[in-house]
Amino acid sequence: MPAWAEKVDTIPAQPGVYLLKDAGGKVIYVGKARNLRSRLRQYARGDDERCQVRFLLPKIASVETLVTANDKEALILENNLIKQYKPRYNIRLKDDKSYVSVKVTVQDPWPRILVTRRIVKDGSRYFGPYDSAASVRETLDTIRKVIPLRTCPDAVFRNRARPCLEYQIKRCLAPCCLPVDRELYQQYLREAILLLEGKSQQLVRQLTQQMERAAEELRFEDAARLRDRIRAIERTQERQQVMAHHGGDTDVWGMYREGGFLEVEVLFLRQGKLTSHQRYSLTDLEFPDEEILSMLLQQFYQGERFIPDEILIPVELDDSRTLEEWLSERKQQRVTIHRPQRGDKLRLVELARENAAQGFRQRQDASAQRQRMCAELARSLHLKRFPHRIECFDISNFQGRMAVGSQVTFIDGEPDKNEYRRYRIKTVHQSDDFAMMAEVLERRFARAKEEGVIPDLIVIDGGKGQLNVALEVLRSLGIDSVEAVGLAKDRVERNPHAVDLRHSEERVFLPGRKNPVILRRHSNALFLLQRIRDEAHRFAITYHRKLRTRERIRSLLDAIPGVGPVRRRRLLRQFGSVRRIREASIDELLEIPGITRVVAERIQAALRAAIPEPRPPSAEGTVPEEPLTAPTGAKTSSLEGD
Ligand code: SF4
Structure with a gap:
C-alpha cells in the first residue's frame, strides 16, 4: 500500500477538496467529495472500478486535502484549484475562439454594444455565445437599425469634435457632442437588452403602445418611425425557430459518447427560441457521464457567462442541488437543473444529443479525411514514415x-x-x-x-x-x-x-x-x-508585420522631442497603441508622469499629422486599427522559395 494510502483514516470525514500529486509534487488531479475520507478510501483500496481512476492510482505519490464548510464551498474551491493548477487529468473546457459573444458596456455613462470573443469581469453584460459572427450580426444589425446607441470606441467618443456619419443617418443620438437626454438613452439601452435577451415580443408590445399613443396625439412622424422599428423587429422574429413554448431562458445539454470520446452540445434557448449552440469535443475520458457533466457545468458557468433560469441535462447528477444553489447565488435568482423524463423538455435534451452525435460523426469523417490526405501524401512522395x-x-x-x-x-x-x-x-x-x-x-x-x-x-x-x-x-x-x-x-x-x-x-x-x-x-x-x-x-x-508596426511606433514616438524611451514606454503602457495615444486629449496625456503640457502638445500634433483621423465606426461597432503607413516601396512578404 502506498504511503499516502496508509494515512487515509486520519483524513476528516467532511466535505472538501482533495489534490492528488505525482512523485514530483505536481498536482495531477483535483476532486471534491462530500466525505473526503470515504472518497480517498475508495482510491486507496482500489474499490473504484473506473479505468481513469485505475490509471491515476499508480501515479499518485501524495494527497492533500482541504476541508470546506459545505458542498457548495467545495465546488467553488475545486473550480479555483483546477484553474490554478490545470491538472493533467481534470477535464478542462477550452473555450473555442470561434464562439463570439455580445458585450453591452452597461457600466459606461453612454453604453455601447459590441461583439467580442473575450469575456472579462469589467462590469459589462454579456450575451451569447453565438456560434459565428454571422449569426450575431443579424441581431446587431436589427439593433443598430432600430435603436440609436453609439457604436464608436471610447477613445473616439472622447475626442470627437462633431458627430460622425452614424448621427447623419439617424443611427446615433451623438452623445459624443450633443446634449442627449440620459434617461432616453437608457430607455434605448433597455430596448436593446430586451432584443438581446430574445424578448422581442415584449419590445414589440411596448413599441406598439407607444405608436398608438403617438397616433392618438397626432404625432404621425413619430408613429411612422415606431411602425418601421416594429416591422424591422418582427422580420427577425419570423426567422427565429420556436423550440419551447414555456418561453424562458434555458440551456439544454446533450451528450454523445463512444468509449473515451465524448461530444457535448449545449443549445441556448432564449425566451423559448433557439438562438445559438456550442459544442465541445473531449477525448480520453473514462469517468462516468454524471461526473463529467458535473465538471463541465461548473466550468461552463463560471466567470461572466450568462446563467439561464433552467438547465436541462441528460443524466441525473449527485450534486445537482449544490450546483443549483451555486448558480442561483451567482444569478441572484432561482436557477433549476432538471433531467426531464417526458414531454417537450425531454425532446429538447434528445435534440441536443442528436446534434452532439451529428457533430461527433462530422468530426470522425473530417478526421478520417485528414488521415486519407496524410496517407496520400506519404504514397505520392514515397515517404518512409507516415507523416503524423x-x-x-x-x-x-x-x-x-x-x-x-x-x-x-x-x-x-x-x-x-x-x-x-x-x-x-x-x-x-x-x-x-x-x-x-x-x-x-x-x-x-x-x-x-x-x-x-x-x-x-x-x-x-x-x-x-x-x-x-x-x-x-x-x-x-x-x-x-x-x-x-x-x-x-x-x-x-x-x-x-x-x-x-x-x-x-x-x-x-x-x-x-x-x-x-x-x-x-x-x-x-x-x-x-x-x-x-x-x-x-x-x-x-503576421509576426513580421507585428515587429514592423512596433518598430514604426517606436520611431514615430522617438522622433518627438521630449519623448525618450521611458516616456515612450509609459505612454504605450497607459494607452496600449499609438492610435489611442493619438486619440488622447491633452489632459489625458498630462496624466502620464513626466509629460509636460509642451510635450503633450507636441505628441498630439506629431501623431495627428502622421496618422489620419479614424474612419466612421464599422458595422461590427469597432473602428479597425488604421495600418501605419509603410515606408515607400516597402514590401511585406516572405522571400519566395525559388
Ligand atoms: S457613433 Fe458617432 S455620433 Fe455616435 S457617439 Fe460615436 S462618434 Fe458620436
Missing part, C-alpha cells in the same frame, strides 16, 4: 531587416497551434534567406534533441536550395529520422507568343532527386502541402 507530425518552416523579412522565421505544426493533418513557434533571426544581418532558414532549423532541432519531439516530415517553403540547407542542418545535428521536402511556388512561364500568362505547377523537391515531383493539381497530397505551407507563410508574415 509535419512541421513547415518559412522566413519573412524586409530587405534583410526584422527577419523572422515561422514553424507551424500539423498533427494528423490538423494544425496544432500550441506547437507553433516563431523565431526572431539573431545571427543573419543581410538578406540571405538560406542562412536565415539554417538558423531557424538549427534552433528548432537543437531543442528537439533535448525535448525529444521530432517531426516525421518537415516542409520547407522553397526549392532545392532551401531543401539542401535543411538536409545539411539535420545532418550536422545527427538527426536522420526526419524526412524533408521543399515546396516551391508556381512560376509564371514566359512564352513570348502566348496571349495569357501561364503558371507552372507547384513543385515538390525531394532529397537526392534532381527533378521536382509535380503532384496532380487537385490531389489531396498537394492540397495538404499547400495548406501547411500557406499557414507557415501567414504565421511568418
Whole structure:
C-alpha cells in the first residue's frame, strides 16, 4: 500500500477538496467529495472500478486535502484549484475562439454594444455565445437599425469634435457632442437588452403602445418611425425557430459518447427560441457521464457567462442541488437543473444529443479525411514514415531587416497551434534567406534533441536550395529520422507568343532527386502541402508585420522631442497603441508622469499629422486599427522559395 494510502483514516470525514500529486509534487488531479475520507478510501483500496481512476492510482505519490464548510464551498474551491493548477487529468473546457459573444458596456455613462470573443469581469453584460459572427450580426444589425446607441470606441467618443456619419443617418443620438437626454438613452439601452435577451415580443408590445399613443396625439412622424422599428423587429422574429413554448431562458445539454470520446452540445434557448449552440469535443475520458457533466457545468458557468433560469441535462447528477444553489447565488435568482423524463423538455435534451452525435460523426469523417490526405501524401512522395507530425518552416523579412522565421505544426493533418513557434533571426544581418532558414532549423532541432519531439516530415517553403540547407542542418545535428521536402511556388512561364500568362505547377523537391515531383493539381497530397505551407507563410508574415508596426511606433514616438524611451514606454503602457495615444486629449496625456503640457502638445500634433483621423465606426461597432503607413516601396512578404 502506498504511503499516502496508509494515512487515509486520519483524513476528516467532511466535505472538501482533495489534490492528488505525482512523485514530483505536481498536482495531477483535483476532486471534491462530500466525505473526503470515504472518497480517498475508495482510491486507496482500489474499490473504484473506473479505468481513469485505475490509471491515476499508480501515479499518485501524495494527497492533500482541504476541508470546506459545505458542498457548495467545495465546488467553488475545486473550480479555483483546477484553474490554478490545470491538472493533467481534470477535464478542462477550452473555450473555442470561434464562439463570439455580445458585450453591452452597461457600466459606461453612454453604453455601447459590441461583439467580442473575450469575456472579462469589467462590469459589462454579456450575451451569447453565438456560434459565428454571422449569426450575431443579424441581431446587431436589427439593433443598430432600430435603436440609436453609439457604436464608436471610447477613445473616439472622447475626442470627437462633431458627430460622425452614424448621427447623419439617424443611427446615433451623438452623445459624443450633443446634449442627449440620459434617461432616453437608457430607455434605448433597455430596448436593446430586451432584443438581446430574445424578448422581442415584449419590445414589440411596448413599441406598439407607444405608436398608438403617438397616433392618438397626432404625432404621425413619430408613429411612422415606431411602425418601421416594429416591422424591422418582427422580420427577425419570423426567422427565429420556436423550440419551447414555456418561453424562458434555458440551456439544454446533450451528450454523445463512444468509449473515451465524448461530444457535448449545449443549445441556448432564449425566451423559448433557439438562438445559438456550442459544442465541445473531449477525448480520453473514462469517468462516468454524471461526473463529467458535473465538471463541465461548473466550468461552463463560471466567470461572466450568462446563467439561464433552467438547465436541462441528460443524466441525473449527485450534486445537482449544490450546483443549483451555486448558480442561483451567482444569478441572484432561482436557477433549476432538471433531467426531464417526458414531454417537450425531454425532446429538447434528445435534440441536443442528436446534434452532439451529428457533430461527433462530422468530426470522425473530417478526421478520417485528414488521415486519407496524410496517407496520400506519404504514397505520392514515397515517404518512409507516415507523416503524423509535419512541421513547415518559412522566413519573412524586409530587405534583410526584422527577419523572422515561422514553424507551424500539423498533427494528423490538423494544425496544432500550441506547437507553433516563431523565431526572431539573431545571427543573419543581410538578406540571405538560406542562412536565415539554417538558423531557424538549427534552433528548432537543437531543442528537439533535448525535448525529444521530432517531426516525421518537415516542409520547407522553397526549392532545392532551401531543401539542401535543411538536409545539411539535420545532418550536422545527427538527426536522420526526419524526412524533408521543399515546396516551391508556381512560376509564371514566359512564352513570348502566348496571349495569357501561364503558371507552372507547384513543385515538390525531394532529397537526392534532381527533378521536382509535380503532384496532380487537385490531389489531396498537394492540397495538404499547400495548406501547411500557406499557414507557415501567414504565421511568418503576421509576426513580421507585428515587429514592423512596433518598430514604426517606436520611431514615430522617438522622433518627438521630449519623448525618450521611458516616456515612450509609459505612454504605450497607459494607452496600449499609438492610435489611442493619438486619440488622447491633452489632459489625458498630462496624466502620464513626466509629460509636460509642451510635450503633450507636441505628441498630439506629431501623431495627428502622421496618422489620419479614424474612419466612421464599422458595422461590427469597432473602428479597425488604421495600418501605419509603410515606408515607400516597402514590401511585406516572405522571400519566395525559388
Ligand atoms: S457613433 Fe458617432 S455620433 Fe455616435 S457617439 Fe460615436 S462618434 Fe458620436
